[in-house]
Amino acid sequence: MADIRAICAIGTSGQLGRHGVLPWEGRPERPFVEDVERFFDITRGHVLVAGPKTIAAVPEFAARDRTLVTIRSSDDPQEVLARFADRVVYIGGGPRVWDVYAGFIRHWDINRVPYDGEADTWFDPAWLLAGGKAPRP
Numbered sequence: 001m002a003d004i005r006a007i008c009a010i011g012t013s014g015q016l017g018r019h020g021v022l023p024w025e026g027r028p029e030r031p032f033v034e035d036v037e038r039f040f041d042i043t044r045g046h047v048l049v050a051g052p053k054t055i056a057a058v059p060e061f062a063a064r065d066r067t068l069v070t071i072r073s074s075d076d077p078q079e080v081l082a083r084f085a086d087r088v089v090y091i092g093g094g095p096r097v098w099d100v101y102a103g104f105i106r107h108w109d110i111n112r113v114p115y116d117g118e119a120d121t122w123f124d125p126a127w128l129l130a131g132g133k134a135p136r137p
């Protein structure tokens with residue numbers, strides 16, 4: 001079974017998204033820029049599995065040194081993950097994806113950024129406790 005991880009950034013109360021993008025999209029302050037840099041550093045060389053909008057937001061330069069996989073709700077999660085058995089796989093969201101894949105995830109990388117504004121999409125702590133599907137050691 002692949003080494004399955006998740007990576008996300010949240011605001012101070014769990015904000016994940018707003019109007020289809022990150023709530024802090026384009027903010028020039030250091031913590032927001034650093035979050036984007038660390039996302040690309042951490043996922044470099046690995047597999048990034050995510051919904052269509054999240055994959056579409058990955059710039060072309062980053063597509064060259066990682067494997068991008070767009071998933072749809074018709075895909076079988078077990079089958080998707082089985083394709084990358086010898087790889088580190090990051091599940092990049094969005095929320096509907098984490099709803100389904102959370103139980104497979106062994107490691108969560110959650111970066112909390114200093115954003116306390118509005119959102120329409122939120123981190124769900126239940127994802128951390130979703131059990132039953134994690135690969136056995």
Ligand SMILES: NC(=O)c1ccc[n+]([C@@H]2O[C@H](COP(=O)([O-])OP(=O)(O)OC[C@H]3O[C@@H](n4cnc5c(N)ncnc54)[C@H](OP(=O)(O)O)[C@@H]3O)[C@@H](O)[C@H]2O)c1
Binds near residue numbers: 016018093
């Ligand atoms: N802060 C963060 O780290 C972070 C990360 C990711 C996204 N976000 C934000 O979250 C918000 C929402 O993004 P989004 O969810 O619209 O983007 P998305 O990445 O496109 O995810 C939604 C898609 O997931 C697909 N999907 C794949 N497997 C699925 C399954 N088993 N069950 C259900 N759906 C499945 C759906 O495909 P079908 O069309 O086939 O149903 C749907 O189109 C945006 O504002 C985005 O910026 C934030």
